[in-house]
Amino acid sequence: MKTNFVEELRWRNMLHDMTPGAEEILTSEMVTGYIGFDPTADSLGVGNLVQIMTLLHFQRAGHKPIALVGGATGMVGDPSGKSAERNLLDETTLRHNQNCQQAQLEKFLDFNCGENSASIVNNYDWFKEMSFLEFIRDVGKHITVNYMKAKDSVKKRLERGDGDDASEGMSFTEFTYQLVQGYDFYYLWKNKNVKLQMGGSDQWGNITTGTELIKRKDSGKAWALTTPLIKKSDGTKFGKTESGNIWLDPKRTSPYQFYQFWLNAFDDDAKNYIRIFTLKTKEEIEALEAEHALDPGQRKLQKALAADITARVHSPEAVDMAIEAAGILFGKGTIETLRKLSVEDMESVFEGVPSKVILRAELEAGIPLLELLADKTGFQESRGDARKLVQQNGFSLNKEKTTDIGLVVNTTHLLNDKFILLGQGKQKNFLVKID
């Protein structure tokens, strides 16, 4: 059963803007549309998940999604939303990143379902053969500098701040970015019958440069559709935590941490996220919200959200593990429950918890607490940090608080003769394994 793409985005609050006529064409025919991904890392992050979901909704509505991996554009650097010039990546790194991202995208979209199967393209493929002269003759000729300068992404960088703060300036390379991206759209329009480019609202300027190029160069018609940028209710950037980005790759962000990320969403944000990141129906979501409102402390909404996304990005088994680990680490998880766990259970439950192996002989000799926290495990940055943590009553050993800086840790502190669980504050845990 096909859904109505635009309607679907609308009620999920995923629609920011469209060029005129976009909705008409989307409801009247099967459209091929694409979204570009920047290969700046070898994994996509939760920030990219919005665009992945957009493509997924697009496909579920019967349209044909294309994910464009920006091998070429990644070499240039998009100035949108950036206050400073970007560092460029070398070609080998970009190649590697593209391959990894491609593998992740393949998990979400259906690449084998007939005429609206998803596909992946890489703009490096059509840019690598193109010469600079060719580009400025055939592409640059059609767009004026005045037009390009009027884009927000450019304007913000060129504008002088009102008097005091001077602007950062911008290289020719970044200035050209929108044209390069615009040519992608043109190329796909010309060769792959692509009529729509989607993206975050910060991409609006780049996308419309594409539609403009199509119009001026070939008198063609193409459309743009953008999704709102996700903001957290406290105004900070979505998709990051104090320890960095949240990635889809389990090697970078373990399923446990991934689950925790969603579980810790603010109430207001959770309402927003559950619409965007899950495929739950409107009825299901409203029911969950009603249930959540009865007892916010239970965090039903966050739990449903975390379970749904973790299951899709990782696996249902990963969700079970994450819940179990959370129960032990945050529930009534006292030292007794910890002791009851078998070695195998400990291993699997704490799989996503950061850990470090140290030698039994070292522990038998006894390790001063601060040394264990800093030098031996790296759980704390320095002994100074470790000391402060312990003194401030923020440290726990096997779930029991201690403020004894002089404590010497030895084999008597082992759980199951193999583990020691270190805790910082309420949320951070670290597992020491003995070998």
Added chain:
RNA sequence: GGGGAGAUAGCCAAGUGGCCAACGGCAACAGACUGUAAAUCUGUCCUCUUACGAGUUCGAAGGUUCGAAUCCUUCUCUCCCCA
């Protein structure tokens, strides 16, 4: 090439010879409270040190001085305007 402005701790930003490990704000970390929240309050926030204290910092390198983030010299980098 000419003229101007600037570089201070994660970020913003005060400080223009001793009272400066450097005001203030943000971010971050911990505690209380709580829902593994938010808001609020408290503490911490260069490194080492139980503490007293010690050691390295203010773009880089030299210099003046009893004493420099602050003065001088050279260098590096950034931004703006003009050509």
